[in-house]
Amino acid sequence: MATANVTTTFDSGALHIVIDNRPTGFPCASDILKLCRSSNSVGFPFPSSDQPTAWIKFGWGVTRGEALTQHKVALAMNTIPNTAVHVPIVYLAFATDARSYMTDPCGYIVMEFVPGLTVEQRLRNPDVNAKDMYQAVGRAVQQLIEYRAPSGTQPGPVGGGIIRHDFFSTRESAVAYRTVDILQDHVNRILKLGGYSQRVDFADETTDGLPLCLSDIHQSNWIIDDEGRVHAIDFGHVGFLPPSFVAYAIEQSHFFAKRVAKYVNYARSKKNLYAMEIAAGQLVLYGSSLRGLPRSAKELAKA
Numbered sequence: 001m002a003t004a005n006v007t008t009t010f011d012s013g014a015l016h017i018v019i020d021n022r023p024t025g026f027p028c029a030s031d032i033l034k035l036c037r038s039s040n041s042v043g044f045p046f047p048s049s050d051q052p053t054a055w056i057k058f059g060w061g062v063t064r065g066e067a068l069t070q071h072k073v074a075l076a077m078n079t080i081p082n083t084a085v086h087v088p089i090v091y092l093a094f095a096t097d098a099r100s101y102m103t104d105p106c107g108y109i110v111m112e113f114v115p116g117l118t119v120e121q122r123l124r125n126p127d128v129n130a131k132d133m134y135q136a137v138g139r140a141v142q143q144l145i146e147y148r149a150p151s152g153t154q155p156g157p158v159g160g161g162i163i164r165h166d167f168f169s170t171r172e173s174a175v176a177y178r179t180v181d182i183l184q185d186h187v188n189r190i191l192k193l194g195g196y197s198q199r200v201d202f203a204d205e206t207t208d209g210l211p212l213c214l215s216d217i218h219q220s221n222w223i224i225d226d227e228g229r230v231h232a233i234d235f236g237h238v239g240f241l242p243p244s245f246v247a248y249a250i251e252q253s254h255f256f257a258k259r260v261a262k263y264v265n266y267a268r269s270k271k272n273l274y275a276m277e278i279a280a281g282q283l284v285l286y287g288s289s290l291r292g293l294p295r296s297a298k299e300l301a302k303a
Contacts, residue, residue: 014096014097015029015030015033015094015095015096016094016095016096016097017029017092017093017094018064018067018068018093018094018095019067019068019071019090019091019092019093019094020092021071021089021090021091021092022091022092022110023091026054026091026092029092029094029108032056032092032094032108032110033096033108035056036056036058036108039056042057042058042059043055043056043057043058044056045113046110046113052113053112053113054091054110054111054112054113055088055110055111055112055113055114056108056109056110057108057109057110057111058107058108058109059106059107060106060107061107061236062106062107062108062109062236063107063157063161063162063236064093064095064107064157064159064161065156065157065158065159065160065161065162065239066107066109066157066235066236066238067090067093067107067109067235068093068157068158068159069157069158069235069238069239070087070088070090070109070111070235070238071089071090071093071158072158073087073144073147073212073232073235073238074087074088074089074090076147077143077144077147077232080143083143084139084140084142084143084230085139085140085143085144085230085231085232086114086229086230086231086232087231087232087235088111088112088113088114088231088233089111089112090109090110090111090112091110091111091112092108092109092110093107093108093109093110094108095107095108096108114223114225114231114233115225115226116223116224116225116226116229116231117223117224118219118220118221118222118223118224118233119133119137119219119220119222119223119224119256120218120219120220122224123219133224134256134259134260134262134263135263136224136228136230137217137222137230137260137263138260138261138262138263138264139230139263140222140230140232141214141217141260141264142263142264142265144212144214144232145211145212145213145214145246145264145266146211147211147212148208148209148210148211148212148240149209149210149212149240150209151206151207151208151209151210152179153209153210153240154176154177154178154179155177155179155180155183155210155239155240155241155242156173156176156177156239156240156241157235157238157239157240158239158240160176160178161176161239162174162175162176163176163177163239163241164215164216164236164237164239165213165215165237165239165241165245165248165249166215166248166249166252166253166280167245167248167252167276167279167280167283168280168283168289169283169284169286169287169288169289169291170289171215171237172289173289174288174289174290174293175293175297177297178297180202180203180206180210180242182294182296182297183202183242184200184201184202184203184242185294185296185297186292186293186294186297187200187275187276187279187292188200189292189293189294190279190282190283190291190292191275191278191279191282191292192292193282193291193292194278194279194282196275196278198271198274198275198278199275200244200271200272200275200276200279201271201272202242202244202272205242205243205244205267205269205272206242206243209240210240210241210242211240211241211243211246211267212238212239212240213238213239213240213241213245213246213249214232214237214238214246214249215237215238215239215245215249216234216236216237216238216249216253217249217250217253217256217257217260218254218256218257219256220234221233221234242272243266243267243268243269244267244268244269244272244273244276245276246266246267247266247267247268247269247273248273248276248277250264250266251273252277252280
């Protein structure tokens with residue numbers, strides 16, 4: 001079974017199974033939960049660091065959308081011949097009802113273990129050719145952003161949810177937008193309230209669907225193994241968004257993303273990007289991504 005919407009009970013609440021793609025003999029969610037409760041970190045190899053077959057990631061920031069997005073992208077990327085990027089298979093994903101971070105961080109993803117070093121670790125070696133690293137990740141990013149969800153897809157992570165992106169205040173949206181039109185309306189209302197004449201128009205750039213947007217192209221989010229294969233390992237800030245959000249994430253990010261961008265071809269609307277930069281500044285000024293939220297989205301606002 002690949003995906004699931006199953007609720008099971010355990011001794012202090014409920015487990016909500018999001019994905020159950022476990023190999024034969026693999027532990028169940030309640031067993032994984034016990035391991036996480038006894039761990040002093042939010043990520044660790046399983047069953048041991050000596051012979052790992054899986055990586056367990058958990059915490060309040062680990063969401064259903066992250067798990068579903070990684071699962072969907074892994075199915076697409078890993079079947080491409082001579083793929084430029086491998087994505088760890090999600091074996092199991094679930095959440096708990098608990099509210100105490102110290103006892104039960106709410107999201108859990110158990111994924112395929114990937115051997116190798118992160119790009120961040122490799123760049124610490126003075127003998128490593130940094131340009132080769134940027135080019136390798138650039139090829140991976142290129143392949144990933146060329147992957148599109150059909151037109152009409154809800155913007156954000158797979159299954160819907162809060163969008164994590166640098167455009168928003170505190171790097172996440174205040175609501176889960178049902179449509180691209182609502183997202184566009186919100187950006188334009190922010191501009192209108194600020195007295196600016198600029199506007200965004202995502203319609204023309206989304207006729208062929210929504211590209212995968214990598215909002216955190218950080219050197220710690222990529223592993224390169226000893227055979228030179230690139231693995232994308234973190235989908236916490238990944239979702240399907242208009243191309244202008246893809247360009248914004250690349251151009252407004254940290255130094256590593258900008259160096260990788262030299263090896264990536266991506267759609268770029270100067271008009272949209274300029275308007276988005278202004279709107280993002282307004283969100284920072286007001287300290288909230290609720291600024292300018294249209295009426296059609298207000299009922300979706302987080303409490």
